[in-house]
Amino acid sequence: MARARARWWDRSSASSPGSELLELRGLGKSFGSGAPLLAGVDLHVSPGEWVAIVGESGSGKSTLLNIVAGLDRPERGEVLLEGRPLDFGDDDALALWRRRHVGFVFQAFHLLPYLSVEQNVALPLALLGAPAAQRASQARALLDTVGLASMAGRRPSTLSGGEMQRAAIARALANSPRLLLADEPTGNLDEANASGVLDCLANAVRQAGAAALMVTHSRVAASRADRVLTLAGGKLR
């Protein structure tokens, strides 16, 4: 059944120009008995559009991102990708969906320490069953795109923070995602590195034609996006 759903998502890959790639309708989520974290969030993101969501700590930005990724379940509302709602009841189908269509960039980079930089970048391709030669050539090409071609054989622990995040961006693009999600991608970086990473991210979004959703508390980072929304009081403005 999971494979059938995944194939269903594949068949829906061709979207008409100008149509929404990602749509959030009335998302609601609470933690505990206090005020809801998300109180009816609505959002539309087009292919190739980079949307930044800003807000204070604890405003629900990461929760929103995790719901979009299918890793957290909303209490109300739906998430639609190309008009099809995500089925939050099928964990395996969501995993396969992420494998094929979603790329992630984390604040803490999260490169696997026991793989080389190239192997980290090639990991999504390995999960998709790509042959070794294809994985290697694609990974090197992506590393070249982010300016890390010479670091392919090194371990992540030998890279600087900025280099690790660029490698993580390369990894996020490896499966040619429809949706690129970034959670505080410059949170652990200094200004110079953050700027380089944001340039990288901007190029990546343009080249991939993916819908990109970035959550950040940095106004500087947000200013690089096509659209900036603020999450406050459980709603997007």
Added chain:
Amino acid sequence: MNPALTASLLRGTFAANGWRILLTIACIALGVALGGAVHTIHTSALAEIDRSARALAGAADLEVRWPSSGFDDALFAKVARLPGVVAANPVVDINAALPGGESLRVLGIDAFRAMAMQPAFVASAASTGSGQVATLLDADALWLSPAAASRLKLAAGGTVRLGTSEGLRDFRVGGVLPGLQAGEVGVMDIASAQLHFGRLGKLSRIDVRVGSDVAAVRESLSTMLPPGVVVSGAASISGRAAELTRAYRVNLDALALVALATGAFLVFSTLALQAARRRQELALLRALGITRGGIVALLSLEGAALGTAGALVGTLLGLAGSRALLSGSGADLGAGYFGGASGAFSPDAWVLGGIAFLGIAMSVAGALWVARAVNRIDVAEALRDRAIDLPAQAHGSALPAMLLAAAGIPLLFTPPIAGLPLGGYAAIALWLAAAIASVAPLCRAVFDRLSPRSAIAQLALAQVRHLPGHLTASVAGIVVSASLCVAMAILVFSFRVTLTDWLGGVVGADLYARASASGDGLYFMPDDQARIASIPGVASIEALRYDRLAIAGAAAPLSLVARPIDERILAGFQVEPRGLPPPGPEPAVWISEAARDLHGWTAGQRITLPIAGRSVEVRVAGVVRDYARTWGAVLIDDRDYRRLTGDVRANDLAIHLSPGTDPAAIESAIRAALPRMHGLQLEEAGEIRRKSLQIFDRSFAVTYALEAIAIIIGLAGVTSSFAAMAWSRKREFGVLRFLGLRRREILAMIAVEGAAAGALGALIGLVSGVAISLVLVRVVNRQSFHWTLEVHWPVTALLLLVGGIIAACALGARFSGSLAVRKEAVLAVKDDA
């Protein structure tokens, strides 16, 4: 370092990892308990034997004894009159048969002489009443020790039936001797014992009390005694028991120590993982000014704390366990050396303390090894990064493993020291160390060559190649326990197949008759033999006669087996050189391998044996295999034996039946032909072989238990390591879930990691186990028990063992991982998770 700070750091460490700490302590405790229990049981058995021997020896300084058939009682007068001898007491020592197949040790004593030397043999007038003293000399009276009275449920005035040379006979229980704390013993007048048990004119022993110069009297005695009769210190049986069983006891102790060593790896693994997770904390301590020595001290304290807790619990467990075993089933751990020894609990505090100290020392040694790794941490880097492993050593080459393996080779050729194969043990220890040292380099060599197609397997292998230090220690634990199991499996299988083949050769008749299932003093006389031979269906019979020969200077007597010898019998005993020797002026004998090794005899050599009180020159025609007797045996043709001794009796008969004859019918006919032989035992050859193998299997029961515990400890170590690793990799698992791995794929990845680690440990353990098994077969066994074994390979069992270890590691890792993967991926990748 400030004691309060130290205590705080220790508390924090132990509180944060409660279950893992408890598991580690439990494994150390198990190893200490095993070693302590095995040693305590054997010590208690030897102590009881010593107590019994001393109770029987009383005030005697020396004893004159052997052979088992007895020596001329005319010797007593010569011994008693020897200058320097203050008192002498003649003793006839019988193993009398009881109805039902059991036996009772009966001592025939001279009551008047015993009063001076062994008062415990004689009840005081106050306790018996003057009228009862006369019963000491009554031909039908038997006095019992408290243990014998308890077992037989008899008191004064009761009746005990014993098998005598005239048949079953009732003896009146004269009373119980409260001072005779020498096990289950009966005492009767010596003349009565000689009469009823076919020992007229014979003594078993003379106890001698000396005035002052024991050594001088001993020297005088040794020169006047006839061949085959020796003088030794009083209660020498306890020393002989210790020596006879030393190799067996040391082997079991060594096995128990291997189990303890496996537990020590778990300590190392625990401390290494602790240190890895506290990498930043330890780096911070260094940054704040704590020296490398301070870190070493801290980690050593942690190791000592774990080891001490484990040793304490283990010692108490070992004491409780051994006490329970001694009370319940006695001191025999299956090999039969201490069968009959009851539950007197006599722990050796020094040895138990030593075992406990060993447990602590191993824990501290593991901690020191971890401290070395910790002190390689780059402080600045550790404060910055989130790595969860300790720095690897600068070199990970295979050279240390090769050097250790090579160092063991010359030790294989060292002779035994004090009868113990210490060179063999040392070689085994070095090869185990070599196997452990090979884990890291072999991991790289093997896994670097693998490139599976599946992404899950690729991820799993990448993690295992990385092989964190604490996982290496856990795999090392598997290597040690797997080596032990493989080695013992090959040894036991080889021994069993060799023994089975040997039994097939030496138990060649159809039916075997024993004059008494238990007890001595009963024999097949020539008339009995003729009656059996004449039963229709009996094709032929062979008479077997046994005796013990005391060789001066030897720790234990030789067993003499007189029987018909032909090519078939010699082939069954696997003689070398093969075939019957040409006739010669001296009688030919065949010696067992133990006799060859212990006495330095060789085929072709002329030797002198004390047979029937004479020194008889014989020619060693060949060396036979004998797995029934550890201290040496001599085979002689029964015709030569009868010519030399005039003894025509037989203890056993090997009966060959005509084809198609029903053995059950022959058994009935034999019993009908020999109505007076109440203790007669008849068994078919198949039954004898089956029982022999049963005894063999039972003798290794404790070995199997020790192996199982070592494997369990090893698997516990791997599972615990994977559990800790899985928990510390929650973030990684969360990332993989973000990247699209399903939960079951992550669990499959962890299972593959577990299987890979288990396979590495099991395969290294297989190779080292095979090598160690050859040492056990060719060196340890030869030097301990003087037996030649053919090597046979239990392929199925080994495959099952290796497969079982791999499966257990995979399942254990998967189970451990399932708890970590349960945590929601979203929480796991948060920075503050």
